[in-house]
Amino acid sequence: MFMEYDPAMYSRILTGLTLGFHIIFATIGVGIPLMIALAEWMGIRKNDPHYRLLARRWARGFVVTVAVGVVTGTAIGLQLSLLWPNFMQLAGQTISLPLFMEVFAFFFEAIFLGIYLYTWDRFKSKMKHFLLIIPVVIGASFSAFFITTVNSFMNAPQGFELVNGVITDIDPIAAMFNPATPTKTAHVIITCYLTSAFVLGMIGAFKILKGDRHVYHKKALHLTMMSAFVFSIATVVIGDLSGKYLAEYQPEKLAAAEWHFETEEEAPLVLGGYLDNNGEIKYAMEIPYALSILAHGTPGAEVIGLDQFPEEDTPPLIIHYFFDGMVFIGMYLSFVSMIYLLLSWKKQELMHSKVLLWSIIAGGPLSILAIELGWVFAEIGRQPWILYGIMRTPEGATTSDHVDAMLYLFIGLYAILGLSCSIVLKKMFNNNPAAHELEQRGLEDRGERT
Template identity: 85%
Template sequence: GVGVPLMIALAEWMGIRKNDEHYRLLARRWARGFVVTVAVGVVTGTAIGLQLNLLWPNFMQLAGQTISLPLFMEVFAFFFEAIFLGIYLYTWDRFKSKFRHFLLVIPVVIGASFSAFFITTVNAFMNAPQGFEMVNGVITDINPIAAMFNPATPTKTAHVIITCYLTSAFVLGMIGAVKMLKGDRHVYHKKALRLTMTAAFIFSIGTVIIGDFSGKYLAEYQPEKLAAAEWHFETEENAPLVVGGLLSENGEVNYALEIPYALSILAHGDPTAEVTGLDQFAEEDTAPLFVHYLFDSMVIIGMYLAFVSFLYLAFSWKKKNWMHHKLLLWGIVAGGPLSVLAIEFGWVFAEIGRQPWILYEIMRTPEGATTSEHVDTMLYMFIGLYALLGISSSIVLRKMFKDNPVAQELEQRGIEERRDQS
């Protein structure tokens, strides 16, 4: 839901700039699907609030006093987005100037992105808590602005938002690729692929740049997290980057790909720099070592997405029809679920990599958790809720677009329908 409004805005802008109704229809259809995800977001957002208070009461009692501002701002941003989304949807074809209608999607983009920004600052606070003083176990001198704009906020929020943009581009591109693999080579789907893959490549470059800044943040503020992610056991200069591998019982790394100097460059921008290893920390203060695989998976998928989108653009630039070859289309299709998986890997790494802390160096995870005996009941309830939402939203989306296919809507709106077999 964070990146789709931006893709809608880009599609409508392209339609206006090129006077191309195919792009405007893309924006119209994507917006309809987006409404369903917003409706689901209302329920899941409420559920998350319940989960925080029911499952992590001690954490919320401590942190809630300090970091409540962005939680309220996130709700405001969400309603700001939802209100303008409704206006945007119900004013199609009601303005003589198409540009005026386009202006209505801008608040939707802003609301979605700021909603992600505000809620991510809460997670950033968990990694770099500040804006308060602890006196005899009591919070005093609370500064909510300082708490929200902590050292982790710039890299954390930027990384989350840009990867959401990237994921949205690939998921929407996947739809066009699936249609083309099924034999529907309409120019509508080709334009959808061109737009989404161009955006995906730009966002993938942004992800790489911000990922580099994130590595340097970890090296300075959470070196034990970086060391666990990279299986960097001993503090040393000229540190290599470990990719993959298996960890033996005596702590040796086997079958891994080592890239010389790369970890020193990632951590400090200097191939000869010293990188702090796990030997500088007590074992009980470091994360489980399986986070290495989460980190590697996230990075490898990101590289795959960048490669696929680059390949598509390279073939487009060369005016070759290879960009619509089945292998590349299947690569784009795979990129849809993989991009979602990369976000999940990233969030699991962010949370597990911070262990044993729920509030870094202030509150350990067991201290923040509930002592209720009914956690299993709540688990089943939330699983049931998310399963119901997933199934119902899938049914609604499928029916919405199956009952009104692209070809039918193109004909209804008088848009020239052109097909080719390239």
């Protein structure tokens, strides 16, 4: 890369790299326990060994991704202090409580995950084993909640006073429950569920498409798509509330995401397009009144534009694409899962058609892409601030001379980890297909023996 060495810029790239890699594993780490719990619960309720095996196989693959999630989570935890020492010095005074609680939540999750994985056949009652996944689901979702409150705080800092560079009047609870917390945490957690449902649905769809007509995969697909539909509707509702939060507290972030330059009433929503040399929007689709509705819930409402802010305080306009990409994929996921449900209800002969299966398969990587786009939008959209209105990003960064070398080191690390992880997962399931395991466990057509 041909640029002048700037530790803050390299710190941003390296943090983005680590988060971008970690978030894949963190997202499914939050969502998959819930899907495992649903599958095991169905297995017990319907007394259907297929669902129990589903939970078992998901859990087996899950633990590999958890390992990568844990180590990359450790990496980002340490990198925050290594790359952003000045920011963490300030954050330590104000927002360390949820960071600390996140560790406890994860601790709780880790303990029960260890127990859950190794006690499949240990208890007489199946219910007892099912109960062990509940703390894992709770721990995972709470750690997502706590860590997201920290990110919310970066967007809407409160709970302290800054007088001449000295922090006073600290209120850790107010800092944690800042205005961004409700929408941000809800949005993060629900999309973790949605993404996980689609990633698991993708596997089922793929197997069916490859000609494996075993009812096991159909059940897997049905469970995941049903869940995905519920989560996607919730995602849309929460997404709408997130828009209203932005309009109220970070209007320049919304305005930059929407290329909304002039403050106006009855504001249209701009989709896609590009900006020409004069800063005019070209080839975009405009939906009249939609931005006013997104921002304030009524078509006539006034939406603040970028004209109200000095240029050095607004985020780069490229976030428009990240935002649009995320929203588009969200809509797509909701549409695909809805079609699946409609067909399974009215036209079952079409529910395993090639087109639909391919659309579901595409939903897997797309949902992860949406998570990435969403975080990139959230982070770049907060620029130039690391702590909104209080600390600019370069002020928080390290002054070390070696951030560039560390960047290359971590690029290498993540490349190797990502590659090994996919090889291991692929081998694990190719060497032991579900039909084979069903037979082995004596579950095929005879029901589960106790």
